[in-house]
Amino acid sequence: xxxxxxxxxxxxxxxxxxxxxxxxxxxxxxxxxxxxxxxxxxxxxxxxxxxxxxxxxxxxxxxxxxxxxxxxxxxxxxxxxxxxxxxxxxxxxxxxxxxxxxxxxxxxxxxxxxxxxxxxxxxxxxxxxxxxxxxxxxxxxxxxxxxxxxxxxxxxxxxxxxxxxxxxxxxxxxxxxxxxxxxxxxxxxxxxxxxxxxxxxxxxxxxxxxxxxxxxxxxxxxxxxxxxxxxxxxxxxxxxxxxxxxxxxxxxxxxxxxxxxxxxxxxxxxxxxxxxxxxxxxxxxxxxxxxxxxxxxxxxxxxxxxxxxxxxxxxxxxxxxxxxxxxxxxxxxxxxxxxxxxxxxxxxxxxxxxxxxxxxxxxxxxxxxxxxxxxxxxxxxxxxxxxxxxxxxxxxxxxxxxxxxxxxxxxxxxxxxxxxxxxxxxxxxxxxxxxxxxxxxxxxxxxxxxxxxxxxxxxxxxxxxxxxxxxxxxx
Ligand SMILES: *[C@@H]1O[C@H](CO)[C@@H](O)[C@H](O)[C@H]1NC(C)=O
Ligand SMILES: *[C@@H]1O[C@H](CO)[C@@H](O)[C@H](O)[C@H]1NC(C)=O
Ligand SMILES: *[C@@H]1O[C@H](CO)[C@@H](O)[C@H](O)[C@H]1NC(C)=O
Ligand SMILES: *[C@@H]1O[C@H](CO)[C@@H](O)[C@H](O)[C@H]1NC(C)=O
Numbered sequence: 001x002x003x004x005x006x007x008x009x010x011x012x013x014x015x016x017x018x019x020x021x022x023x024x025x026x027x028x029x030x031x032x033x034x035x036x037x038x039x040x041x042x043x044x045x046x047x048x049x050x051x052x053x054x055x056x057x058x059x060x061x062x063x064x065x066x067x068x069x070x071x072x073x074x075x076x077x078x079x080x081x082x083x084x085x086x087x088x089x090x091x092x093x094x095x096x097x098x099x100x101x102x103x104x105x106x107x108x109x110x111x112x113x114x115x116x117x118x119x120x121x122x123x124x125x126x127x128x129x130x131x132x133x134x135x136x137x138x139x140x141x142x143x144x145x146x147x148x149x150x151x152x153x154x155x156x157x158x159x160x161x162x163x164x165x166x167x168x169x170x171x172x173x174x175x176x177x178x179x180x181x182x183x184x185x186x187x188x189x190x191x192x193x194x195x196x197x198x199x200x201x202x203x204x205x206x207x208x209x210x211x212x213x214x215x216x217x218x219x220x221x222x223x224x225x226x227x228x229x230x231x232x233x234x235x236x237x238x239x240x241x242x243x244x245x246x247x248x249x250x251x252x253x254x255x256x257x258x259x260x261x262x263x264x265x266x267x268x269x270x271x272x273x274x275x276x277x278x279x280x281x282x283x284x285x286x287x288x289x290x291x292x293x294x295x296x297x298x299x300x301x302x303x304x305x306x307x308x309x310x311x312x313x314x315x316x317x318x319x320x321x322x323x324x325x326x327x328x329x330x331x332x333x334x335x336x337x338x339x340x341x342x343x344x345x346x347x348x349x350x351x352x353x354x355x356x357x358x359x360x361x362x363x364x365x366x367x368x369x370x371x372x373x374x375x376x377x378x379x380x381x382x383x384x385x386x387x388x389x390x391x392x393x394x395x396x397x398x399x400x401x402x403x404x405x406x407x408x409x410x411x412x413x414x415x416x417x418x419x420x421x422x423x424x425x426x427x428x429x430x431x432x433x434x435x436x437x438x439x440x441x442x443x444x445x446x447x448x449x450x451x452x453x454x455x456x457x458x459x460x461x462x463x464x465x466x467x468x469x470x471x472x473x474x475x
Contacts (some may be wrong), residue, residue: 081418081449084124091126091422107236113333121415125449126422134427145172149425188254188299195294195301196250201360204402205249207241235284236337239321242288243329243342245304246399247354250293252301257281259298287320288341307347307354330395361402369400413438417445421473430471433458439467446471 084091094115103110131148135141147170156167166173192198196206241251260274285292289311290302305311311320324340344354356370398405420430430451432442443453452472460466 079448081123081125083127084122086127086130088122088124088126089129091122093121093419093422107337123414123418125418128425132425135425143174145174146170147172191296191299192252192301194296196252201362203250203361204246204358205244206252207245207249208252208254209241234339235280235321236339238281238284238288239339239341240337242290242304243327247304247344248306249304250301251290251304252299253281254299258295258300262297287318289314289318289320305344307350307352308341308344309347309350311341330399332395355400358400358402364400364402367401369397371396371400413442414445417442417449421449421451424473426474428473430469430473432469432471433466434469436465436467439469443469 094113095111096114096116099114099116100110103112103114129149129151133146133148135146135149136144147167150172153167156165156172164174166175189198192206192208197203198206245251257274257278260271260278282292285302289305289308291305293301293303295301308323312323314320315323320341322340323343324338327338327340327342328335329342329344347354358364358369359367395405424430430446432439434442436455439455443455446453446469452474454470456468456470458464458466458468
C-alpha cells in the first residue's frame with residue numbers, strides 16, 4: 001500500500017524541526033564533555049578537525065540490504081556558506097533590536113515577534129562570539145556559563161540583589177536563587193506541588209508566567225517569549241493567559257504583588273499600590289471565571305473552568321469582559337490581543353469538559369483526542385498520524401496530546417537549517433527523521449554548512465522510505 005508522504009506537509013516539517021531543535025540542544029548538552037577552547041572567530045571558516053559523536057549505530061548501506069536504488073548524493077563541489085559579519089553574533093531574527101523602530105511602540109508592539117521578510121533574511125551562518133568556549137556539561141551547565149559565551153554584564157548588575165546571576169572571574173554563576181525562591185527550582189516546584197496535582201497525569205496546562213527573570217529558564221531549556229512584555233495593559237495580559245490555558249488549566253503567579261504584606265519593606269504608599277494591584281488581579285480573575293486555588297507565601301494559583309456554562313450565566317452580574325466572537329484559542333504568533341474572553345467549546349452538562357475529556361498523561365500522547373472526532377477524523381486515521389497531518393493545519397491536536405508546538409512561517413528547508421545552525425552551538429547534534437528524498441536534501445545543505453551527516457535506516461527497516469539523518473554539528 002502506497003503511504004502518502006506525511007513529511008511533505010509543511011506544518012509537520014516545521015513542527016519536527018522545532019522538536020528537533022529542542023532535542024538537539026539537549027543532546028548537545030549531554031555530549032559536550034571537555035571544556036576546551038574553540039578556535040577564534042577568524043578560524044571558523046576552516047573545517048574543524050573536532051571530536052565526532054559516536055552514535056554507535058550501524059552505517060547505512062543502501063546497496064546490500066534492499067532493492068531501492070541508492071539516493072543520489074549531492075554533488076561534491078560544495079559551495080560552503082559564509083559566516084555573517086561579527087556583529088551578527090547575537091542576531092535573533094524575529095527579535096532584532098535594529099528593526100524595532102520599524103514598528104509602533106504602542107502596546108509594546110515593537111517588542112513582539114517580527115520575523116524578517118524573505119528578502120531581509122541573511123543567507124549566512126551566525127558566528128559564535130569571539131573567544132567562545134565549549135559550555136560545561138550537564139548538570140554543571142545549569143549553574144555555570146563562560147562569560148565569553150554571553151559577554152553581557154547587565155543582568156548580573158541589575159539582578160545583583162536577587163542572587164540570580166553573578167559574574168565571578170570569567171564565569172557567570174547562577175546560584176539558583178531568584179527573587180523569592182532561594183531554594184531554587186526544585187524547592188519552587190515542590191511548593192507548587194502542594195496545591196497543583198503535578199504528578200497526577202490529569203493536568204492539561206500549567207502556566208507560570210510572571211515578570212521576573214528566573215532560573216527556571218536555564219533548567220527547562222525552553223522559554224516562551226509570548227508573555228515577555230508582562231504589562232497589565234488593562235487586563236489584556238490576563239485575558240491572553242486565559243486564551244492560552246486549556247479547560248481546567250492552572251495559572252501560577254509568584255512574586256509581587258502576591259504576598260505584598262510580608263515582602264514590602266518600603267513606604268506605606270508603595271504597599272498600598274501593591275495591595276491595589278493584587279485586588280485588581282483578583283477581581284479580573286473572578287470575572288474571567290477563574291477559581292483561586294491557593295495562595296501560600298509568594299505563590300498564588302488560579303484555575304480556569306472546565307467549561308463556560310456557569311461563566312455565561314454569571315457574566316452580567318460579574319461584569320465580565322464580553323466573549324470574543326472570533327478568537328482562535330490555538331493561535332501562536334501574530335495574534336492581536338483583544339479585551340474579551342475566548343469562549344470554550346459549548347457543552348451540555350455543567351460537569352462536562354469543553355472539547356471532551358482527555359486521557360491522562362502520558363497515555364494522552366498516543367490516543368486520538370476527542371476533538372479529532374468532532375472534525376471527522378477517525379481513530380484509525382489518526383493511528384499512523386500521517387493522514388491526520390495531511391488534513392490539518394491546526395495546532396489544537398498537538399496541544400490536546402500534551403505536546404507543545406508552534407508554527408514557523410519560514411518555508412524552506414534551508415531557512416530552517418540556517419536557523420538551527422544559529423541556535424545550536426558547536427558540538428551539538430541534530431536528529432532528523434523524514435522521507436529519504438528530504439533526508440538527502442537536508443544532508444546536502446548540512447554539508448554546505450560544514451556539518452557531518454550520516455543516514456541510517458529507521459526502525460521500519462531498510463525497505464521503508466523513512467530514514468534517519470544524524471548530524472554532528474561539530475564545526
Ligand atoms: C562507539 O560506542 C560503542 C558503544 O558505546 C563502542 O562499542 C564503539 O567502539 C564506539 N565506536 C567508536 C568508533 O568509537
Ligand atoms: C551589522 O552592521 C551592519 C553595518 O553597520 C548593519 O547594517 C547591520 O544591521 C548590523 N547587523 C546586526 C544584526 O546588528
Ligand atoms: C454556545 O452557547 C452560547 C450560549 O448559550 C450561544 O450563544 C452560542 O451560540 C453557542 N455556540 C455554539 C457554537 O453553539
Ligand atoms: C483549528 O481547529 C479548531 C477546532 O476544531 C477550529 O475551531 C479552528 O477554526 C481551527 N483553526 C484553524 C486556523 O484552522
